[in-house]
Amino acid sequence: MxxxxxxxxxxxxxxxxxxxxxxxxxxxxxxxxxxxxxDGRLGNAWGPTQGLHEHFxxxxxxxxxxxxxxxxxxxxxxxxGLRPVADLLFVDFAGVxxxxxxNQAAKxxxxxxxxxxxxxxxxxxxxxxxxRGAQHSQVLYPIFAHVPGLKVVLxxxxxxxxxxxxxxxxxDDPVIFFEHxxxxxxxxxxxxxxxxxxxxxxxxxxxxRDCTIVALGRMVAEAEKxxxxxxxxxIECEVVDPxxxxxLDIETIYDSVRRTGHLVVADxxxxxxxxxxxxxxxxxxxxxxxxxxxxxxVTAPHAPVPFTPALEDAYTxxxxxxxxxxxxxxxxxxxxxxxx
Amino acid sequence: MPxxxxxxxxxxxxxxxxxxxxxxxxxxxxxxxxxxxxxxAVHLYAGQEAVATGVCTVLTGDDYIASTHRGHGxxxxxxxxxxxxxxxxxxxxxxxxxxxGGSMHIADFGRGMLGANGxxxxxxxxSCGSALSAKVRGxxxxxxxxxxxxxxxxxxxxxxxxxxxxxxxxxxxxxxxNGYAQAxxxxxxxxxxxxxxxxxxLGIPAAVVDGYDVLAVxxxxxxxxxxxxxxxxxxxxxxxxxxxxGHMEGWDQQAYRAEGEVDRLRAEQDCLQLFAIRALEDExxxxxxxxxxxxxxxxxxxxxxxxxxxxxxxxxxxxxTDVYVTY
Ligand SMILES: Cc1ncc(C[n+]2csc(CCOP(=O)(O)OP(=O)(O)O)c2C)c(N)n1
Ligand SMILES: [Mg+2]
Numbered sequence: 001m002x003x004x005x006x007x008x009x010x011x012x013x014x015x016x017x018x019x020x021x022x023x024x025x026x027x028x029x030x031x032x033x034x035x036x037x038x039d040g041r042l043g044n045a046w047g048p049t050q051g052l053h054e055h056f057x058x059x060x061x062x063x064x065x066x067x068x069x070x071x072x073x074x075x076x077x078x079x080x081g082l083r084p085v086a087d088l089l090f091v092d093f094a095g096v097x098x099x100x101x102x103n104q105a106a107k108x109x110x111x112x113x114x115x116x117x118x119x120x121x122x123x124x125x126x127x128x129x130x131x132r133g134a135q136h137s138q139v140l141y142p143i144f145a146h147v148p149g150l151k152v153v154l155x156x157x158x159x160x161x162x163x164x165x166x167x168x169x170x171x172d173d174p175v176i177f178f179e180h181x182x183x184x185x186x187x188x189x190x191x192x193x194x195x196x197x198x199x200x201x202x203x204x205x206x207x208x209r210d211c212t213i214v215a216l217g218r219m220v221a222e223a224e225k226x227x228x229x230x231x232x233x234x235i236e237c238e239v240v241d242p243x244x245x246x247x248l249d250i251e252t253i254y255d256s257v258r259r260t261g262h263l264v265v266a267d268x269x270x271x272x273x274x275x276x277x278x279x280x281x282x283x284x285x286x287x288x289x290x291x292x293x294x295x296x297x298v299t300a301p302h303a304p305v306p307f308t309p310a311l312e313d314a315y316t317x318x319x320x321x322x323x324x325x326x327x328x329x330x331x332x333x334x335x336x337x338x339x340x
Numbered sequence: 341m342p343x344x345x346x347x348x349x350x351x352x353x354x355x356x357x358x359x360x361x362x363x364x365x366x367x368x369x370x371x372x373x374x375x376x377x378x379x380x381a382v383h384l385y386a387g388q389e390a391v392a393t394g395v396c397t398v399l400t401g402d403d404y405i406a407s408t409h410r411g412h413g414x415x416x417x418x419x420x421x422x423x424x425x426x427x428x429x430x431x432x433x434x435x436x437x438x439x440x441g442g443s444m445h446i447a448d449f450g451r452g453m454l455g456a457n458g459x460x461x462x463x464x465x466x467s468c469g470s471a472l473s474a475k476v477r478g479x480x481x482x483x484x485x486x487x488x489x490x491x492x493x494x495x496x497x498x499x500x501x502x503x504x505x506x507x508x509x510x511x512x513x514x515x516x517x518n519g520y521a522q523a524x525x526x527x528x529x530x531x532x533x534x535x536x537x538x539x540x541x542l543g544i545p546a547a548v549v550d551g552y553d554v555l556a557v558x559x560x561x562x563x564x565x566x567x568x569x570x571x572x573x574x575x576x577x578x579x580x581x582x583x584x585x586g587h588m589e590g591w592d593q594q595a596y597r598a599e600g601e602v603d604r605l606r607a608e609q610d611c612l613q614l615f616a617i618r619a620l621e622d623e624x625x626x627x628x629x630x631x632x633x634x635x636x637x638x639x640x641x642x643x644x645x646x647x648x649x650x651x652x653x654x655x656x657x658x659x660x661t662d663v664y665v666t667y
Contacts, residue, residue: 030522035596037528044523044596064493064529065460065521093459096494131380131431133442135458271667303663307442308431309379310653 005190007183010158011123012048014165015085017194019056022083025169027052028061028070029087029123036062047184048123049087067097071122075105075174078120083169090136091124091178105174106149120174121165127218127268128305128316129182137305137312139217139269144176145246146273151199152246154178156220158188160243163197171199180218200247204256208236211262211326214253214279215239219266219298219317226322237326245275253279254287261292264325268317271299296325347397347558352624355397355554357633359389359612362413364641365422366585369412369429372645373589379431382443385413387584390611391516392417394557395484395577398565404452404470404483406463408516411456414486415446418453426644432651439654440662452481460521461487461494464513468500471509471568482568483511490521492535501576505542510568512561513539513576516551518583523596539576551581552611555618582609 005013019025033053034044043051053060063070067088074086088094094101101122108116128137145152151173155161161179168175205220206227215223220241227237238256242249257263263283267276276297283295298321306312347355366386372378385392388410396405396417407414415425420436428435429443436446447455454470457463467485474481487497492515504511515535519526536546545567549560557579564575582605586592594602619625660666 031524034523035525037525038520038523038596039525039598039601040594040596042596044592044594046591062524062528064524064531065490066493066495068495096459096496131442133380133444133458134440135444135462136381301660302665302667303660306440306659307380307445308435308439308654310431311440311656311659314656314659 002189003192004187005158007155007158007161007179007186007188008048010162010190011165011179012050012052013190014162014169015048015052016055018166018169019052019059021194022169024081025083025085026059026061026077027085027087028063028074030063030065030089032087033060033062067093068100071097072100072104074120074122075100075108075118078118078174079108079116083119085121085123085169088122088124091126091140092135092138094124094140101144101150101174101176102147106147109173110149117172118174119172121168122174122176124176124178125181126178127180127182128300128312131307131309131312133307134304139300141176141178141245142269142274145275149174150246151175151244152178153199153244154180154217155243156183156217156241158186158190160197160203162190163195164199164243166194167196167199170196175199178217182218186221197243199244200249202240202242202249202252204252205239205241206237208238208260210236210260211264211330212238212240212253212256212260213264213266213322213326215241215266216245216275217268219268222317222319223266223322225319226326229319229323230326235326235330250279250282253283254290257283257287258290261290262326262329263291263295264298264322264329265295266298266317266322268300270302271297272302274299293329293331296329298322298325347555349624351397352619353629353633355393355558356615356619356625356630357637358393358397358417359554359615360633360637361422361640362386362389362392362416363612364637365412365416365425368641368645370585370589377649378429380442380444382429382589383410383587384585384589385410387605387610388516388518388551388581389413390554390557390615391514391551391579391581392486394554395512395514395561397558398562399482399484402452402479402481404454404467404481405486406454406467406470406483407456407486408463408488408491409444409456409458409460410488411446412443415448415453415456418448419451420446420448420453422640423644423647426648427651430648430651431653432648433654434651438658440658460491461497463487464491464497464500467511468503468509471504471511472507474510480569481510482565483509484514485511486514486516488521489515489517489519489526489530489535490524493529498538501539501542501544501574504574505544508571508573510571511574512564512568513574514561515576515578516581517578518581520583520587522587523592525596534578536576536578544574544576546576546578549577549579551579552609552614554611554615
């Protein structure tokens with residue numbers, strides 16, 4: 001019997017099951033219960049924490065708008081016996097608590113030669129598409145992946161959202177858990193019993209022999225659409241979803257490129273100093289001889305995310321650009337396209 | 341009343357027109373929103389008009405304000421063009437920010453409106469900056485930082501109070517305590533009843549102000565602005581106000597509010613109603629004058645919505661303008 005959940009429900013189920021399984025797991029953020037201190041009913045929370053406080057009234061908390069304090073408190077609590085899951089809401093708000101992430105959470109284990117561990121999950125909603133404008137739509141995972149001491153997770157499917165959240169909570173290091181706001185209401189099959197998707201294991205979302213498309217987060221579904229279009233033209237793409245970018249399962253990417261000889265990386269982030277460029281560079285350095293065409297990257301432009309739908313839609317990369325990039329990286333096909 | 345004159349009749353009419361314009365604008369955005377043409381996140385200011393209006397009526401065109409995510413009222417009170425604002429909210433070409441900002445980022449630097457802000461208390465340090473700028477340039481411009489009760493819990497706000505006190509900046513911090521930060525009540529999130537003592541602890545004069553009464557706000561703001569303008573440094577006004585709509589359009593069922601709370605507020609704590617009753621009693625305005633203003637405001641907002649609905653989308657080439665560097 002298959003069971004279908006939304007991405008949002010899948011994250012919520014992982015939270016509930018992990019709290020059940022481990023009494024040291026606590027969950028907090030702004031309106032994670034929703035309505036505390038008010039006269040009406042509680043429960044204005046939306047998102048994965050909805051209803052959670054009914055199961056665990058002593059382990060789910062609302063916070064004041066104090067990210068520097070509560071994210072820092074999550075670090076301190078993690079270092080002293082709890083497994084906090086703190087909610088940043090929009091990843092853009094990391095701006096007001098970056099010290100606690102960058103200098104505290106990321107550094108404690110190393111600076112103490114392993115005497116301290118920080119089993120913390122920081123939930124962060126990201127991505128363009130909801131017309132939220134430049135301060136609520138960023139795709140900031142490259143910034144976090146840049147920092148040694150942080151793990152960075154970006155599930156693309158409901159099943160992975162559940163398994164990766166469980167893995168993130170059980171992990172002994174700080175994990176930044178990126179939830180794409182436009183994937184929240186995407187649906188997929190999700191097994192009911194608790195399970196873990198290990199951090200650092202890529203998934204072959206679709207096998208193919210002609211071109212590897214490494215796609216991140218929301219771009220996985222776009223790459224699959226592109227692969228359908230290209231399959232109709234006789235190009236079989238292999239779609240690789242790294243699932244976590246720190247650690248990054250680069251071996252699966254090398255293996256795939258060794259089989260296909262071609263690489264396109266699709267990443268919704270801005271292009272400079274990002275993950276797409278990093279993967280391209282790693283492949284150029286370590287699997288150069290496998291390449292039979294130039295590596296192409298598909299990213300957002302180097303610009304903030306615009307508000308208006310007309311511009312935001314033009315901003316966000318998608319299947320069309322991936323199709324174009326694949327054609328451009330396969331020389332025979334690029335020629336064919338020119339001829340047609 | 342101390343150092344400033346009572347508002348004359350012209351100012352009283354202006355105050356009423358401004359409050360009515362904000363209310364009409366917000367009520368209209370609320371009714372248009374479910375139609376689906378307004379994109380994104382919209383936070384309405386209805387119920388709190390007395391705060392923006394009472395403060396901005398004592399500012400000059402050259403003074404600065406920095407606003408919040410709930411910024412339409414501040415923008416209107418500072419004199420922003422309502423049609424250009426509506427175009428911006430609809431994301432159209434000709435919007436106040438070319439459609440690139442939206443409701444949460446409406447700004448008009450030409451009118452001293454330094455922007456609504458998507459980040460809680462994000463604008464408060466900017467106000468310290470515009471205050472420093474005026475001080476260094478030797479002008480008598482005053483800066484006002486609006487912030488919500490929830491935003492006032494941010495480190496950026498606490499640090500701004502310290503900086504303003506130490507640098508003796510010409511700034512007024514206006515806290516709008518509407519009882520809620522999203523769905524969480526001040527009773528739970530504030531750690532105390534008022535924000536005012538936080539400023540007092542730093543030697544900044546502060547007052548709790550009835551944000552339901554535009555003339556009380558005006559009087560408090562006039563004193564604070566005069567202090568700032570004459571080199572007396574910062575002031576904090578802790579204005580208690582009421583939010584009529586949910587936190588955000590299209591999202592908030594308000595289950596966390598008491599049964600009938602909003603209806604009671606609209607019936608008993610409506611700053612526009614209070615002002616209109618007084619205006620009639622004290623004969624500042626006649627019923628006919630009020631009706632005339634209301635009709636003119638309605639026509640203005642009708643026009644703004646029509647313009648916004650029929651305007652074009654921004655040109656795609658706008659995507660990469662104003663980025664400093666593109667690749
Ligand atoms: C730093 C930061 N954290 C969280 C948010 C999300 N958020 C937007 S508005 C809001 C509540 C703000 O409450 P308050 O300051 O009282 O303003 P009000 O909405 O009542 O006008 C929150 C939590 C944000 N915008 N910025
Ligand atoms: Mg509030």
